[in-house]
Amino acid sequence: MDLRNVIRNIPDFPVKGIQFKDITTLLKDKDAYRYTIDLLTEHCKNLKIDFIAGIEARGFIIGAPVAYNLKVGFIPIRKEGRLPYQVEKITYQLEYGESILEIHKDAFQKGNRVMVIDDLLATGGTTLAVFKLIEKLQGKVVGADFIIELEMLKGREKLKGYEIYSLIKYNI
Numbered sequence: 001m002d003l004r005n006v007i008r009n010i011p012d013f014p015v016k017g018i019q020f021k022d023i024t025t026l027l028k029d030k031d032a033y034r035y036t037i038d039l040l041t042e043h044c045k046n047l048k049i050d051f052i053a054g055i056e057a058r059g060f061i062i063g064a065p066v067a068y069n070l071k072v073g074f075i076p077i078r079k080e081g082r083l084p085y086q087v088e089k090i091t092y093q094l095e096y097g098e099s100i101l102e103i104h105k106d107a108f109q110k111g112n113r114v115m116v117i118d119d120l121l122a123t124g125g126t127t128l129a130v131f132k133l134i135e136k137l138q139g140k141v142v143g144a145d146f147i148i149e150l151e152m153l154k155g156r157e158k159l160k161g162y163e164i165y166s167l168i169k170y171n172i
């Protein structure tokens with residue numbers, strides 16, 4: 001199955017110049033969704049993962065079923081102010097302005113192996129921030145898995161030294 005056929009490109013969303021990769025068309029296709037989750041599960045299964053951490057919001061839709069398949073716990077990484085208990089937080093740069101991500105301080109134990117999952121790797125800024133959050137809590141970052149990688153934005157370079165895996169790569 002070619003997942004490119006179920007990913008929709010929306011030009012100039014949310015701002016002019018961005019080619020937005022819309023995965024709602026993949027998610028609503030029962031075969032494509034299962035296939036995506038199965039491939040990511042297969043990639044993760046021998047990595048001795050203790051937890052999957054998903055990045056709000058699309059990382060939840062992809063990360064949670066992978067965690068379920070692997071029989072490991074799921075950790076939500078959320079935008080500022082949404083987690084109810086004590087949090088560790090990180091501020092990072094977006095294309096315009098900055099953003100804050102948070103994780104519960106007791107999300108995992110020191111030394112646990114945590115795999116990060118999100119829908120798409122662009123510049124890598126979001127993923128790097130999440131890696132730093134996990135490391136601040138003394139977790140071991142196993143790597144990060146994505147459905148889509150926008151290669152021209154060189155996220156992989158920003159994340160040098162970490163294991164990065166994606167199912168589909170775009171160059172435009």
Ligand code: AMP
Pocket residue numbers: 018019020021022055058118119120121122123124125126127155
């Ligand atoms: P970055 O921090 O630049 O790697 O951006 C990654 C985050 O922004 C991910 O959570 C993506 O869901 C979202 N994102 C960035 N660029 C796009 C795009 N062209 N299409 C869809 N989502 C995007």
